[in-house]
Amino acid sequence: MFQQLVFYLFTGVLIISAIGVVTVRNPIYAALCLILAFFSSSAIWLLSGAEFLGIVLVLVYVGAVMVLFLFVIMLLDLNLDLLKEGFIRYLPIGLGAAFIVTLEMILVLNMPAFKISQPLASLPANNTEALGKILYTDYAYPFEIAAVILLLAIVAAIVLTLRRRTDTKLQNISEQIQVSRHDRLRLIKMQAEK
């Protein structure tokens, strides 16, 4: 009973915040609504016992992706009002697309492959642990290769973006201290002026 109550609470918040994402005028509010939607759906996952997915959703999407989104919105100072001008005009097409997607999903999800009443394998008590076990033992090799890909991504990103700017007036103190007479002064022999 209590679980159902919590489920409906989070589902309600999820739906309202999801509507908010597309209707709110201020892009910052929209991003914050999206964060709320992620939180609510991660709570729903936690309720249904998929705690790993719930945690990952918060860590990856809220912790990293949304922060990046907010940065981009704030840095670019987008005026989304212009983008939202035709909201009413595009509404029928949008609703039509949404209707077709819903219809397709109903058709697909009614297929026998998705109608599983009994879980195929017994549910692990702790699915983070179960995932970790399989990832770090059976699939340790692909896991390491994936880690190497991330390392490569870091190296490649730095190679392509790091540049030494020559026009900055940054002081290099050790260089300034170590300067000697020969670097700055030049003695020139010349005939005495008469």
Add this chain to the structure above:
Amino acid sequence: MNIAIALPEIFLTIAICLSLLIEPFLPTDKRRLISYLLIQTCLIITTLLVINTFPADKAWGLNNLYVRDDLGSLLKISILLVTMLAFVYARQYLQEKGLWKNEFFILILFSVLGMLVIASANHLLLIYLGLELLALALYALVAFSRDDSRATEAAMKYFVLGAIASGMLLYGISILYGITRGQLELSAIASYLSTQEVLNNIPLLFALVFIVGGIAFKFGTVPFHMWAPDVYQGAPTAVTLFLASVPKLAAFAMLMRVLGESLGAAQSGWSQLLLVMGLLSVTVGNLLAIAQFNLKRMFAYSTIAHMGFVLLAAMTGTLEGYSAGLFYTIIYALTSVGSFAILILLSHQGLDAETLNDLKGLNERHPWYAFLMLLLLFSMAGIPPMVGFYAKFSVIQAMLNTGYLWPAVFVVLMSVVGEFYYLRAIKMMYFDQPEKHPPQITYPMDFQIALTANGLLVLFLGLLPTGLIELCTQALVASLP
């Protein structure tokens, strides 16, 4: 688990991490040279580790995700050796262009690691991860000269098309995962397929189309060839040199692992695809190469034609065909790395040698390099006694032995068309007067020795090809189920 089976890969990974760490602490004036020498040493040690287990029984490890067989080892040895050559050739060019950074070598080592992973993968997941590791490093390398707008454009094109190709491959893999009820291990897929009627299994054929598409993109064969000319032209020559030669060996490894081994029972399904793509590649590559005045673009189209040959060899689905394909790919990598080295040699004072005009009168300036280029171009054209002739010959023989008479005739005709642009380049080197007088080229000793060895090897293997052909056949006999 048997972790020790992956010793070369583990060593290379550790070497990459260490060289990233060590480089900043080296003395500033000799930093580049020392890290370059360290990296070459790492490659030599990795090669020795692979050679150490070269003729060996097939063995599995790392929870059946890794397979060590002679096919994989032979491909790994060729990948590592050609990479070493590429490093020797690239050094001077990078120095002159102000691109000599440790990261260039590190990125190439990453992609080499990806290729080694592909060469000994026993699981589709690893094929994909290796491919991504290889491809991501290559995207960054193409954009390595980041202030050059052409390089950036080429990198963007390569990245977008490469991402689409990866997506196609993944889509095919996911369908395969579905129809085999959750199998991704290559041998498990093979045993599932042996109970199927391939040509009536529509989902299987559907998956095959996407997987073949993903592989063909790596080869750069028609109709997935669009990226090749632009990327070859836009990338710095030192990168093109690597890009044009070594990844083709990895693409062949992928072809053998995925189509040859695991989908071998579905040969009737994919052979038609490869036949059409191979014939189209040979046609388009050879015809369009004639129209190219830019040398890099000409080599790009010639690569397309060469890779068509490899697909046609694999298409036969016989041991003879696979062996011919393996031989062809190794020879192609060796020849193309050499001919791009000549392009590097001709580029001077930061200006790339790009057009056919730069070849004019090479014989007067540098008779020896002109002779080496002659050997390499003859080999590419398939003129005996160069080794390229035997490569083409064995492919055509494999086709004839499986009854593909007319495709073989067509391929021979197209090769004759292809002779034209190779011979035109040779004519320009020997009989034309140079338009301008570029400065005398002085290149370091290691470059000269490597290039001479490379050119003479093409001649030597052409005179005595049986050793390498035997090696390829034996490796395949020991590896295929």
